[in-house]
Amino acid sequence: MALWTDIIDPATLTGYARAALADYEARRGTLAQFLPNRDVADVVVRFIKGNSGLVDVAKFRAYDAEIEVGRRPGGQRVTLELPALGQNLPVSEYEQLRARGGSVSDAQALLSIQTVTRQAVQAVSDSIERMRGVVLATGKATIAQDNFVAEDDFGRQAGFTLTAPALWSVAGTDRLAQLQTWNDLYLDANGEAPGALVMSTRVFRAFAAGSQMQTQLINGQARNATLQQVQDQVAGAGLPPIVLYDRRVSVDGVNTKALPDDRVLMLPAPVATDDWMGTQLGATFWGRTLSSTEPGWEIPDSEQPGVVAGVYRNEKPPMGVEVISDAIGLPVLSNADLSFAAKVL
Secondary structure: EOOOOOOHHHHHHHHHHHHHHHHHHHHHHHHOOOOOEEOOOOOEEEEOOOOOOOOOOOOOOOOOOOOOOOOOOEEEEEEEEEEEEEEEEOOOOHHHHHHHOOOOOOHHHHHHHHHHHHHHHHOOOOOHHHHHHHHHHHHHEEEOOOOOOOEEOOOOOOHEEEEOOOOOOOOOOHHHHHHHHHHHHHHHHHOOOOOEEOOOHHHHHHHHOOOOEEEEEOOEEOOOOHHHHHHHHHHHHHOOOEEEEOEEEEOOOOOEEEOOOOEEEEOOOOOOOOOOHHHHOOOHHHHHHHOOHOOHHHHHHOOOOEEEEEEEEEOOOOEEEEEEEEEEEEEEEEOOOEEEEEOOO
């Protein structure tokens, strides 16, 4: 198949694809608020894996005395290869014939291509989102497919991936005391408290069903607390706000939770999805694909990192058309101990 630019060129389609991706993640919710997107013009990333966000205090000095040389935070230098991903979606002969049936054939063909492009980009978005969930839940980036297997362990300490000693499915479990204990562990390890409690609606309901959270009605009956009431009690206990997260993706046709809905995460406060400098937890790195550098795609150097899209067409019957999304990317924890995951159900 040859690159087909009669309807839309790859640079323009790539701009459309990235706008569609941003809109899709804004509607569905994304863990990029904790592992924000970062573009790199490479397929390899290098970073310092640290244990704490703290730096040594500055020393006081006498006037006219020289300022002492400080020490930068230590850490292991890590080099990591980013894997490739993408999807190839066909536009059938029948769809093309129907699209070209009217007087505005080019406009209809463009609409078909844009529709398929959104689907191809959503596939990439969901794959990366699911991997963000794996990384935050386990401290590792584990890929186990029939065609590709990889695992990157970011070194989260063993005690930060645990099962609660008393599960929240038991009404008498002291949920607040557990969270406060884990909050203290997080604070001791990192020198700062977590900024968010991330949990599914299922976990939240189990949390709100606890006897500590229930509201007593006038007739003596108990009612589970509302989200705002729970937020108020959590804040009163010195804990960060709750962030509900329930995104699902399709894996081989199976409805799959992007983040396991049986656990609670403690993470730094959320940031904008492209503010990778606003958090020390890590980032979602997007590399530069070989397709983006092809002269025929005409994508400027500064725009090459990230997901790209193009259309290919076979000149022989049935003259198949394919929309291809191509990307290189992986969520990475640079300070893995800034993430904490507890199985509570």
